[in-house]
Amino acid sequence: MKRSTLLKSIAAAAVVGAGALAAAPAMSAEVDGVMDDLRVVKIRAGEPITIGVYEVLSGPDTALGLDQWRGIQVAASDAGDKVAGHAIRFLTEDTGCNAEGGQTAATKIAANTQTVIALGGSCSSATTPAAPILWKAGIPNISTSASSPALTAPDRGPGYDGFVRVIYNDNWAGKEVGDWAVNVMGFKRFATIHDGSPYAEKLVRVFQKRLVELGAELVSDEAVSPTDVDMRPVLTKIATSKPDLIYSPTFVAATAYMLRQKTEIAGLEKTMFVGSDASFGAQLLEAAGKDVVGYKITTTAQEVEAQGEGYPAMREKYKEMFGEYPIQGFHGNGYDAFMMAKNAIEKVAVVKDGATYIPIAALTAAVKATKDHNGMTGMLTCDQYGDCAVYKFAVYEFNSDDKSTLEMGKNPKRIYPEKF
Amino acid sequence: MQKYFDIEFWRRVTYVDVTLWLMRAAVIIVVVWGTIGTLIDGRYSNEQWFDFVMFGLTMGGIYALVALGYTMVYGILRLINFAHGDIFMTGAFTAYFVASPLGKSGFLEENLLISMIIICLTAMVTCVIIALTVERICYRPFRSVRSFAPLICAIGASFFIQHSFRGMYGSSVRAYPDVEFFDKLLSIGSFDFPMIQPVVILAALGSMTGLYLIVMKTRMGTAMRATSEDRDTASLMGIDVNRVIIFTFVLGGSMAGIGGVLYAFVFKQVYFFMGFFPGIKAFSAAVLGGIGNIPGAMLGGFFLGTVESVGPALFLDGLGIVAPYQLRDLIAFTMLVMVLIFRPQGLLGERVSQRA
Numbered sequence: 001m002k003r004s005t006l007l008k009s010i011a012a013a014a015v016v017g018a019g020a021l022a023a024a025p026a027m028s029a030e031v032d033g034v035m036d037d038l039r040v041v042k043i044r045a046g047e048p049i050t051i052g053v054y055e056v057l058s059g060p061d062t063a064l065g066l067d068q069w070r071g072i073q074v075a076a077s078d079a080g081d082k083v084a085g086h087a088i089r090f091l092t093e094d095t096g097c098n099a100e101g102g103q104t105a106a107t108k109i110a111a112n113t114q115t116v117i118a119l120g121g122s123c124s125s126a127t128t129p130a131a132p133i134l135w136k137a138g139i140p141n142i143s144t145s146a147s148s149p150a151l152t153a154p155d156r157g158p159g160y161d162g163f164v165r166v167i168y169n170d171n172w173a174g175k176e177v178g179d180w181a182v183n184v185m186g187f188k189r190f191a192t193i194h195d196g197s198p199y200a201e202k203l204v205r206v207f208q209k210r211l212v213e214l215g216a217e218l219v220s221d222e223a224v225s226p227t228d229v230d231m232r233p234v235l236t237k238i239a240t241s242k243p244d245l246i247y248s249p250t251f252v253a254a255t256a257y258m259l260r261q262k263t264e265i266a267g268l269e270k271t272m273f274v275g276s277d278a279s280f281g282a283q284l285l286e287a288a289g290k291d292v293v294g295y296k297i298t299t300t301a302q303e304v305e306a307q308g309e310g311y312p313a314m315r316e317k318y319k320e321m322f323g324e325y326p327i328q329g330f331h332g333n334g335y336d337a338f339m340m341a342k343n344a345i346e347k348v349a350v351v352k353d354g355a356t357y358i359p360i361a362a363l364t365a366a367v368k369a370t371k372d373h374n375g376m377t378g379m380l381t382c383d384q385y386g387d388c389a390v391y392k393f394a395v396y397e398f399n400s401d402d403k404s405t406l407e408m409g410k411n412p413k414r415i416y417p418e419k420f
Numbered sequence: 421m422q423k424y425f426d427i428e429f430w431r432r433v434t435y436v437d438v439t440l441w442l443m444r445a446a447v448i449i450v451v452v453w454g455t456i457g458t459l460i461d462g463r464y465s466n467e468q469w470f471d472f473v474m475f476g477l478t479m480g481g482i483y484a485l486v487a488l489g490y491t492m493v494y495g496i497l498r499l500i501n502f503a504h505g506d507i508f509m510t511g512a513f514t515a516y517f518v519a520s521p522l523g524k525s526g527f528l529e530e531n532l533l534i535s536m537i538i539i540c541l542t543a544m545v546t547c548v549i550i551a552l553t554v555e556r557i558c559y560r561p562f563r564s565v566r567s568f569a570p571l572i573c574a575i576g577a578s579f580f581i582q583h584s585f586r587g588m589y590g591s592s593v594r595a596y597p598d599v600e601f602f603d604k605l606l607s608i609g610s611f612d613f614p615m616i617q618p619v620v621i622l623a624a625l626g627s628m629t630g631l632y633l634i635v636m637k638t639r640m641g642t643a644m645r646a647t648s649e650d651r652d653t654a655s656l657m658g659i660d661v662n663r664v665i666i667f668t669f670v671l672g673g674s675m676a677g678i679g680g681v682l683y684a685f686v687f688k689q690v691y692f693f694m695g696f697f698p699g700i701k702a703f704s705a706a707v708l709g710g711i712g713n714i715p716g717a718m719l720g721g722f723f724l725g726t727v728e729s730v731g732p733a734l735f736l737d738g739l740g741i742v743a744p745y746q747l748r749d750l751i752a753f754t755m756l757v758m759v760l761i762f763r764p765q766g767l768l769g770e771r772v773s774q775r776a
Contacts, residue, residue, distance in 0.1 A: 058591040060691060196746060223743035227697050229687045232475045233729045234745040237737075240463050253593060253689060260688055264614055266467070287593045287689050 034350050036359030039138040041116050045354040048089035051341065052109035052118035052139065054130060056097035060253035063281035063328045065095070065122040068144040070326075071334025071376075072119055074317050075342075078335075083342045084349040084356050091115060095126035097251065098226075102126025103133065110137035116345060116358050117142065117367070119337045122330070123251075123278075124148030124199035132159025140364040142166060142337040145330045147173065148198040149206065152385040162364050164386035166336045166377065168300050170199070173276070174206025176393035177247065177298045180416060181274070182214040187244035191220035191271075193234065193258070195250045199278065203249045219243050224254060231258045232265060239267035249276035256287030259295055274298060274395075280412075281328045282403045292398045296415070300377075301394040302329040303409030306420060308376045329408055332376035333389075340370050340380065340388070392420060440761060447758055450735065457738020464733065470611045472730045478617045478686060480725020481624030485679030486702030487709070487717035488631060489551075489672030495648045495712035496668045497563070502574035503554050505699015506581040507673060510550045511543030512680030512690045513585055516594045518542045519684070523597025532601055536681075544677030550581065551673035552666060560665075578696075586692040593691045596684040620682045627675055628718040635714060640667055648712070701752075708756050710766030719767050723759075728752045 031040040043049050053072060055065030069092065076088055091112060093105035102121055109118050110133055118134050118141045121127040127146035134141050136159070143151070143165035150156060152169060181187050190211055194200035201223075208218055219241035222234050235258065238246060246268075248258060255275050262268050277299035285292055304312055314335060319325050344366035350357040370388055373380040378390030396412035405411040423429045458464075464472075486508050493501045519539045522528040528535040558573035602616035635641040646654040647664045655661045683698065684690050701724060709720025731751040736744035759767060 058586065059693065060593045060689075062591050221742050223746035225746060225749065228745075228748075229689070230475060230479050230729070233472055233733065233748075236464075236468055236471050236475075237733055237745070240465075240468065256593070256595075256689060257687065265471075266612070283593050286595050289595055289598055289688065 031357060032352060032355070034352065034357040034359060037361035038364070039360050041114060041358040041360065043084075043086055043114070043356045043358070047086065049083050049086040049116055049345070049356070049358075050089045050091060050112060050114040051083070051338075052091045052093070052112075052115045052120075052134070054093045054095050054102065054105035054109060054118065054120035054126070055144070056101075056122045056126065057092075057094035059096055060256075060283060060287070061097045061123070061251050061278075061281075063252075063283050064145065064278065064330065065097070065120075067281075067326055067328030067331045068120070068122055068334035068337075070318060070322055071144075071314075071331030072338045074314055074321060074331070075335040075338035077317070077321065078314075079339070079342055084346050084358075085351075086356060095121050095123065095130070097123040097126055099125050099129050102128070102130035106130035106133035110134055110139060113137075115139050116360070117341045117363065119334070119341060120144055121146055123197070124151065124202075125197045127151065128198050131163045132157075135159055135162035138162075138360050140164075140360065140367055142341055142367060144333040144337050146199070148202045150198060150202060152387045154385060156385070160386070164340075164367055164370075164382050164388055166333045166340065166375070166380060166388050167330070168389045168391040169387050170203040171206055172391050173298065173300075173393070174203050175210045176391075177274070178207050178210030178214060178216075180298070180393070180395060181245055181247070182211065182216045184416060185245070185272075187216070187272070189217050189219045189241070189243045189245075191222065191238045191241060191243035191246045192218065193222045193224060193238075193246065193248040193250065195224055195226045195228075195254050197226060197251075200249050200251075200276075203276065204247065207247055224250075226251070226254065228254065229257055230261075232261045235262055235265045235268060239265050239271075242267065243271055245272045245274055247274050249278060251278050252281060252283050252287060255279035255295075256284055256292075259288040259291040263291055272296065277302075277329055280408075282406050285398075285401045285403050285406060288401070290401050292401050294397065295412075296395055296397045297412060298393065298395050299329060300390070301392040301414070301420065302332075303414065305409075306392055306394070307332055308374060308378050310374075311376050314376055325407065327406075336373070336375035336377055336380060339375065340367060340373055343373070344370070393417075444758065444761060447754060450739070454735040454738040457740075458734055459738070461738060463737065467610055467612075469730075471613070472733060473726060474613050474617050476726035476729030477722055478620045478725070479729065480705075480722035481620040482679050482683045482686070482698065482721075483702045483705045483725050484624045484718045484721025485627055485675045485682070486698060487706040487721045488628065488675045488714060490703050490706040491709070491712055491714060491717040492631075492644075492668050492672050494706070496644060496665060497559065499559060499570050500574065500703065501554070501559075501672070502571070502699070502703075503558070503577040503581055504551075504672065504676060505695040505697075505702065506578045506585075507547050507550050507554070507695070508676040508680045508683075508699060508702075509690070509692065509695030510581060510585060510680075511547035511673075511677035512684045512694065513589055513594070513692065514546040515539045515543035515677075515681055516596060516684065516690050517589075519596050519681075520594070523599075528597055529600055532599065540678055540681050543681045544674045547677035547680070548670050548673035551669045551676070554581075555665065555669045578699075582692050582696070589692065591692060593689050595688045596690065598688075599685065602685055616686055620686060623678060623682055624718065624721070627678055628714060631671060631675065632714050634671070640664070644668060704753070704756055708759055708766055710769040713766065713768050716766055716768035723767065724752055724756070727755045731755070 029039040095101035122145045124146040140162035145167045147167045147170045149171040192204045194204040220238045274296045348362040370382045380388045382388035395416040398412045489504045558577045562570040604615045643659045705720035705724045706717045709716030732744035
């Protein structure tokens, strides 16, 4: 091919490509007479319905994702392992709780054009790049525990139009932590540590903003890298400013390093160390050992009595299926995400000549229109930006490093509020 | 100095030279400015500066032990054993299954020395077995081939080891037991530090000294240096090159095993991915000290560890930079680049053979 011809071909391809990209959000489809603004998935009789799942299933944060994946499986079992009359085929991917993992997992799920909806992810770091990849392929996404405010912010961008979540928004969490620390505990001097992840950094920023509003003092604003193991220098720096409380909503590994190494730092003996539910799980007890005692996490209330009415039965079924009681606090979210997806799919599914057709734009609208869904985590209603969760702020404190005692409400024990 | 007054010298100066000078000047200005600002601010007490240095030397001691493996293999084979960080992980992870029951039974506290010997031997044997397997499968077939194949094999081996151990031991974090003796505080004047810190530093120095004596004072060490100088000639002189290379991997693996155990007693957590970043840092330390040079690897490790620990507080606090510890890798690697700009051969330079 001549060079000029080659250049023209490339230019033409670029123009066509750009046109196709620009048209992507407005694409429409018709399959066997079933119309949709986005695309239609046809599931023949006897074929399974495909649902993508992407959670953290390896590394220090495994418990977070595995617990949610188990919650999804309990829900599927409760649904008779069928959605819209079809057996379920889960495409399950591990994100590793990082952006690269989220991107890879979403790309693999998006590559399967039979995927109707995706459930997950567990971490905002992974979900932030994953959700737009899924939506570009016309796959709506119900997140189980990605709580970064940016994911449902009014200016989040069109890539997140197919995204909703059944976890609380950190905007709510960060504000509540600030209120509790200043108004209830009476603390005045604060330090924060984040690990650069969208989850931890945004949560810390909301907390800091609330401190300013309440007239408290931020004496040290620190950050570490997710791969750091030596936290002693950063803790030494914080010790020089003598805070009453260190707020560090980091994940298991980083939190455990801090709890262990905090004891080596002079000047932090009386400083309260508070984290978030991102660090909750049996792995924290293993990793932090006896230094976990006294550590506090803030989260939405997760004891049996604070959950939806069906929760006790779900908990028992979880034990029956996996041989142990829930290993983390977000299995109910996995359950709710699945049930919301199931209800929406069954609402929009069109059955014709033995085949089931799922119009995806209609499915997305149905998911976003979820109202008064009686879930495991409470009564769920989605707002216009995709926040569907119920949030009941609570603070828990660990009282033992014995893994057999791990249970929300017992170890860690709720210290605030006393009653709901 | 005379050359700067020579007009020919200035004619030969290129844009690259000027850029490098400006870079050096900029980094020096930032470092000096930041340091003066921090010291004037007086935020840190002498005890806290001492702590920073001890934290850095502890971390540096671990880097140094791992760096010794990189540097020796490079010295003999001119090969960067990228799987070495993961070999370090295999020892620490396997030894956990010995350390944990010893800790639970109380034997570890009651018989610390014996327990540590058992734990270290477990880690060393594991690391040596894995290192020799990697050498046999990944490196030996390419020994006489001049290509990137061994490097690619090393990277592949790194991932293979990580995921094999993930499959074998699971992806969860495991925690080494607490040892009262290691947590005990030592005092020198107003400076307090836990026992584990000098233990790591002394273990690293002791290992390096032992290794150095082996290389410089034994017949095998002489054979190693000869092989490093010229493998073919060494072979013609009757040296069993295969044996020398195997011995080098045994030594490197042993150092990684000790480093892994010390790392695990300092930081407690072990899991399948734990070797990757310390491996990268240790490799950098080996380059910094002068790849192929045993004392250089040790010096590079201590330098990198100390810069990581002290650097953010000393250089960046004074400039008013928020959250400087997030930039610790940036500082450490900027220092590394600066050292290599000034001394491309590393702090101590040269290979094992040339120092003989």
